[in-house]
Amino acid sequence: xxxxxxxxxxxxxxxxxxxxxxxxxxxxxxEIAALQSKTLxxxxxxxxxxxxxxxxxxxxxxxxxxxxYCTKHAEVGADAESLRAWDAEFVSVDxxxxxxxxxxxxxxxxxxxxxxxCQSVADMVKGKTPDEIHKIFNIKSTFTPEEEEELRRxxxxxxD
Amino acid sequence: MHRRLHQPHLxxxxxxxxxxxxxxxDAAAKRGKKRGSYNCGRxxxxxxxxxxxxxSSPSPAPDSSSSASAAAASTPVSAAxxxxxxSSASAASASAVALAPSSLASASRRPPQPPPPLLPRHPISHLRRALxxxxxxxxxxxxxxxxxxxxxDLDERDRDFVDGDADAGGLPARCLWEVLRRLPPAxxxxxxxxxxxxxxxxxxxxRAAEDLKLRVPSRAQLCFVGSVLNKCPELVRLSLRMESDxxxxxxxxxxxxxxxxxxxxxxxxxxxxxxxxxxxxxxFVADKRCLTCLKMEGCSNLGxxxxxxxxxxxxxLSDLNSLSKMVFNCPNLREISLEFSxxxxxxxxxIAMVDGLGRSCPILQNIHIAxxxxxxxxxxxxxxxxxxxxxxxxxxxxSEITDASVxxxxxxxxxxxxxxxxxxxxxxxGIGMICNVFPETLSRLLLALCPNISSSGIQFATAQxxxxxxxDCGMTVCDSNNESLISDEAINHGMEKRPNSSLHLxxxxxxxxxxxxxxxxxxxxxxxDALYLNCPELNDLNLNACKNLLPDRLLIQCPSLENVYxxxxxxxxxxxxxxxxxxxxxxxxxxxxxxxxxxxxxxxRVPHFxxxxxxxxDKKQRSRRRPCNVLAE
Numbered sequence: 184x185x186x187x188x189x190x191x192x193x194x195x196x197x198x199x200x201x202x203x204x205x206x207x208x209x210x211x212x213x214e215i216a217a218l219q220s221k222t223l224x225x226x227x228x229x230x231x232x233x234x235x236x237x238x239x240x241x242x243x244x245x246x247x248x249x250x251x252y253c254t255k256h257a258e259v260g261a262d263a264e265s266l267r268a269w270d271a272e273f274v275s276v277d278x279x280x281x282x283x284x285x286x287x288x289x290x291x292x293x294x295x296x297x298x299x300x301c302q303s304v305a306d307m308v309k310g311k312t313p314d315e316i317h318k319i320f321n322i323k324s325t326f327t328p329e330e331e332e333e334l335r336r337x338x339x340x341x342x343d
Numbered sequence: 344m345h346r347r348l349h350q351p352h353l354x355x356x357x358x359x360x361x362x363x364x365x366x367x368x369d370a371a372a373k374r375g376k377k378r379g380s381y382n383c384g385r386x387x388x389x390x391x392x393x394x395x396x397x398x399s400s401p402s403p404a405p406d407s408s409s410s411a412s413a414a415a416a417s418t419p420v421s422a423a424x425x426x427x428x429x430s431s432a433s434a435a436s437a438s439a440v441a442l443a444p445s446s447l448a449s450a451s452r453r454p455p456q457p458p459p460p461l462l463p464r465h466p467i468s469h470l471r472r473a474l475x476x477x478x479x480x481x482x483x484x485x486x487x488x489x490x491x492x493x494x495x496d497l498d499e500r501d502r503d504f505v506d507g508d509a510d511a512g513g514l515p516a517r518c519l520w521e522v523l524r525r526l527p528p529a530x531x532x533x534x535x536x537x538x539x540x541x542x543x544x545x546x547x548x549x550r551a552a553e554d555l556k557l558r559v560p561s562r563a564q565l566c567f568v569g570s571v572l573n574k575c576p577e578l579v580r581l582s583l584r585m586e587s588d589x590x591x592x593x594x595x596x597x598x599x600x601x602x603x604x605x606x607x608x609x610x611x612x613x614x615x616x617x618x619x620x621x622x623x624x625x626x627f628v629a630d631k632r633c634l635t636c637l638k639m640e641g642c643s644n645l646g647x648x649x650x651x652x653x654x655x656x657x658x659x660l661s662d663l664n665s666l667s668k669m670v671f672n673c674p675n676l677r678e679i680s681l682e683f684s685x686x687x688x689x690x691x692x693x694i695a696m697v698d699g700l701g702r703s704c705p706i707l708q709n710i711h712i713a714x715x716x717x718x719x720x721x722x723x724x725x726x727x728x729x730x731x732x733x734x735x736x737x738x739x740x741x742s743e744i745t746d747a748s749v750x751x752x753x754x755x756x757x758x759x760x761x762x763x764x765x766x767x768x769x770x771x772x773g774i775g776m777i778c779n780v781f782p783e784t785l786s787r788l789l790l791a792l793c794p795n796i797s798s799s800g801i802q803f804a805t806a807q808x809x810x811x812x813x814x815d816c817g818m819t820v821c822d823s824n825n826e827s828l829i830s831d832e833a834i835n836h837g838m839e840k841r842p843n844s845s846l847h848l849x850x851x852x853x854x855x856x857x858x859x860x861x862x863x864x865x866x867x868x869x870x871x872d873a874l875y876l877n878c879p880e881l882n883d884l885n886l887n888a889c890k891n892l893l894p895d896r897l898l899i900q901c902p903s904l905e906n907v908y909x910x911x912x913x914x915x916x917x918x919x920x921x922x923x924x925x926x927x928x929x930x931x932x933x934x935x936x937x938x939x940x941x942x943x944x945x946x947x948r949v950p951h952f953x954x955x956x957x958x959x960x961d962k963k964q965r966s967r968r969r970p971c972n973v974l975a976e
Contacts, residue, residue: 285518297521305525313536325539334536 200227201235202250208243209235212250216257221292240290245283248273252296274303278320281307519544528557528571549574554581561587561614565596572600580606580636585615591623598627606636617641621648621666628652643684664689669696676704683714685740693721701728709735711763717741722748726755737763737789749773753780763789765815771800778807786810791817791864798851798871805855812859817885818867820851849891857881865889866908876901886920887911894919909975917975924971 198214200223217223217232226232238246255261255269274281281300288297308316317324324331514522523531523545531549535542552575559568572578578601583593589609597607611617617639628634629651638659647667650658655673661682669691671679679700683689693716700707707730712721717738725738733756738744744767752762753776762777762785774796777788785808790796796819805811852873855863860878864885865871871889873896881901886892888911897919899907904924909917 282514282518285514285521289518289521301518301521302525304522308522308526308534309530313533316534316537322538322541324537326536331536 200232202246203235203237204241204243204246205239206243208246210243210246210250212253213257216250216253219253219256219293219295221294223291238290241287242283245280245287248280248284249287249291249293249296253293256295270299274299278304278307516540516544520547524548524551528555546574551577553577553579556582556584558584559586559589563587565592568593569596569600572597576601577603579603580608582606582608583610585609585611585617588616588618590618591620591627594619594623594627598630603633604631605633607634608636608638609640610638611641615641616644617662618644621645625649625651628655663691666691666696668692670699670703672703674704674706676707678709679704679707680709680711681713683712683716685715687715689714689716691716693717694724697721697724698728701725701730705729706732708732709737709761711735711737711739713737713739715740715742717767718743719745719748719751722751726751730756734758734784735761737761738767739763740766742766742768744768746770746773746776749776753777757781758784760784761787761789763787763815765789765791765793765817767793768795769793770795771797771803774800774804778804782808782810784810786859787813789813789815790819791815791866793819794821796820798853802853802855805857805860810859811857812880813862814860815862815864816868817864820853820865820868820870852896872896874898879903882906884908889916892916897923899923904971907971907973909973912975917973921973924973 199211200214200217202210202212202223204210214227214232217227223232223236226236241249252273256266274284276284281304284296284300285304287293288300307319311319313324316322326334519541523534523541526534526548531545535545555571555575555578557568557571568583572581581597581601581604583589585593589611593609597604609617619639619642624639624645625648628637631652631654633654634652635654636657637655638657640661642660643662643664645660645663645666647669649668649670649672651672653673653675656675657678658671658673658676659678659680661680662684663681664684665688669681683691691714693712693714697712700710701724710725710730710733718741721741722738722744736752736756736759741764744764746769748767749764749769750773752759757780759781762781764773767790769790774790777785788804788808788811790801793816796816798820801814801816801819805814849870850872851868851870852875853865853871854875856877858878859880861880862883863876863878863881864883865874866885866887866889868889869891872891872893874886874889874892875898876884877900879901880903882903882905884899884901884904884906885908887908889909890911890913892912894913894915897916899920901924907920907924909920912920
């Protein structure tokens with residue numbers, strides 16, 4: 184990652200950039216924290232981040248959490264254990280929110296958050312039958328009954 | 344595969360009680376060796392000649408070294424951009440990949456003995472993709488022997504159905520891909536039933552797979568493996584744990600389904616019999632032009648083996664028995680590990696084999712041979728070859744290896760980094776020769792179960808080898824009349840306790856001061872009654888079965904110590920160890936015991952340096968990073 188141009192001396196104010204969610208809310212985030220997003224990083228590099236950055240794909244509610252995540256992960260001196268615990272807490276949310284995290288992390292290219300959220304969803308999927316998955320994620324099966332039956336028969340040993 | 348040579352002298356590589364310890368060095372290079380580390384802790388490649396670029400390089404992960412028998416099994420995760428990728432796919436995938444922690448793929452098929460000490464990191468390529476049973480979890484420190492049963496998915500009808508926006512539960516295909524690729528194989532098959540979008544994405548995940556670890560249960564048929572392999576045509580690394588007999592049809596299936604295969608590993612669990620013959624294996628290897636790594640255990644039916652391959656660079660075979668000939672026409676071979684059966688009926692001509700090895704594999708760097716028939720003549724055949732690049736030499740179980748063999752080794756190979764002559768008959772003068780020739784390169788010295796070594800030899804080695812990081816002297820300084828459980832186990836492992844009648848092997852003391860030593864194993868040294876250690880970098884200390892070590896003659900000043908194994912030691916000793924390693928404020932006692940030896944001739948005194956350094960040690964102790972585990976269960 185390119186280094187931030189902000190000075191690290193305590194007397195200088197931290198460089199912030201502003202993000203604007205799809206519903207018009209604005210959020211300030213330290214440039215250093217924002218560097219975790221590849222998208223934002225390249226914008227900062229190209230000096231496009233001096234005005235509020237519009238993020239039409241991300242709602243205010245989610246953007247607030249993303250900012251929180253990046254800020255937390257940009258902290259120095261956090262020890263691995265407590266960060267892990269914090270992460271675990273961060274993803275203890277309902278699945279629509281998790282999906283939103285994934286989408287946001289994907290759009291903003293935040294690899295750590297993407298990994299965290301995807302892994303959580305994967306963990307939720309593990310060990311579940313397709314029906315349970317349908318329920319949890321509100322998905323409809325697009326198979327015909329015959330197809331379903333066939334698939335079921337094929338995989339009946341998959342969960343031994 | 345390669346069974347443990349003997350008792351856990353380096354327990355972190357072996358004992359189930361061992362906590363995840365510091366370096367993944369513990370993952371032995373040769374499967375089952377579980378001693379010392381041949382492999383880089385970060386990416387699993389043999390350390391020799393390796394500069395680790397874990398985390399940065401886009402080259403394929405070197406997880407073909409299945410060394411990490413205990414290493415966490417999660418495999419390198421790389422997001423290969425799926426076909427219907429969104430615009431930012433490739434960039435995102437590369438970055439997503441770079442941060443996904445991964446660990447050694449080829450990790451243990453074997454019931455991990457020691458939970459992989461440290462999760463080795465892999466260099467991740469954005470082109471690679473791995474499927475394994477294990478959690479691709481950032482947090483995974485334990486290795487998951489989560490071998491799944493996987494049944495064939497025979498439904499090939501709707502193969503290329505592309506589900507438009509894949510609004511499967513609100514996730515676009517790209518994101519669903521990221522989720523599904525973190526699932527183990529069995530789950531991946533199962534989620535295909537959720538809806539068409541999920542099925543399509545799961546198929547893409549399969550197609551991108553480059554690594555696969557599969558357990559083949561006993562009732563599975565060949566077509567099962569075949570159908571799974573058919574899903575991943577890009578497979579580069581395959582690891583099979585067979586629970587039923589395996590023969591050449593499996594090899595044919597693998598050869599047919601996976602054209603790009605570079606690494607094959609076949610392990611067998613208890614009842615499975617490996618019926619592959621030498622001819623069949625030879626044909627497989629010769630046909631697979633890009634095979635670089637082959638590891639196979641249970642090789643008792645080979646009969647004879649002629650391997651010809653210009654690509655093969657790593658070869659591990661175990662349970663070898665009575666091979667009529669063993670020829671390796673593999674000019675690119677760098678690492679070879681051959682373990683012969685120990686039941687005494689092996690009649691392989693090792694001399695001819697080693698002779699041939701020297702001639703046809705000129706760039707060999709790591710050699711490991713375990714056989715009770717190793718002898719001085721075999722060593723001579725090896726040293727007569729021109730293996731200039733040899734860095735790691737391990738010739739174990741050969742009681743006929745003598746000091747003369749050491750002389751030969753010392754004069755032919757000048758740059759050894761690891762020397763393992765466990766089970767041999769070398770004596771202190773052999774150690775002297777080793778220290779003469781290898782002080783600038785040797786970092787690992789293993790001399791377990793060498794009955795002719797005494798504590799002065801050990802002490803000499805630690806004093807003369809400045810780069811030493813691992814020293815294994817298990818079962819050396821001990822009384823042959825000892826009928827403890829330990830020696831029984833040693834016998835069970837094929838090591839015979841040779842009688843030594845020397846009285847001088849009891850009441851021995853060891854004083855070791857070394858600035859780099861990280862692991863020291865003195866298991867079974869029941870002849871030791873005093874031990875003084877001053878090793879600032881020492882992480883692991885094995886004192887299992889040092890039952891005569893006296894509590895008031897123990898001084899451990901090793902602030903970095905993380906694990907001490909004290910199974911079978913006196914209760915009081917264990918307490919003393921606990922106190923010494925965990926107390927922040929080091930009691931400044933007078934640790935200058937004076938004692939007369941049994942023959943009344945000498946006083947034993949703690950050397951002066953130990954006192955002077957006590958104060959420094961106190962300070963270091965207070966800033967100890969983590970508490971030391973004393974394991975005595």
